[in-house]
Amino acid sequence: MTKSELVAQLASRFPQLVLKDADFAVKTMLDAMSEALANGHRIEIRGFGSFGLNRRPSRVGRNPKSGEKVLVPEKFVPHFKPGKELRERVDGRAGEPLKASDDDDDDL
DSSP, X not given: OOHHHXXXXXXXXXXXXXXXXXXXXXXXXXXXXXXXXXXXXXXXXXXXXXXXXXEEOOEEEEOTTTOOEEEEOOEEEEEEEEOHHHHHHHHTOSSSOOOOSTTOOSOO
């Protein structure tokens, strides 16, 4: 599902939302989540999962063309850990399994 598909589904599920407002809501939420992660915070959404940062330590790598050693600095990468309810729903054990069709409105 792309961001534009999410916006369209949100607007169709809530008739009081026009497409522009749904787009603004999704962008605002994603911006807030991105900013929180950029500031080193963890995001937890109960029943869905959590977003956090994993530290990748610095290491010595190799330039594949020349073979010379290169110092690769440490970095932090975003990481998503699905919650138990999401894992079970995707696995099909909790209630109805997820449908693969595009007209499924229950997967928000």
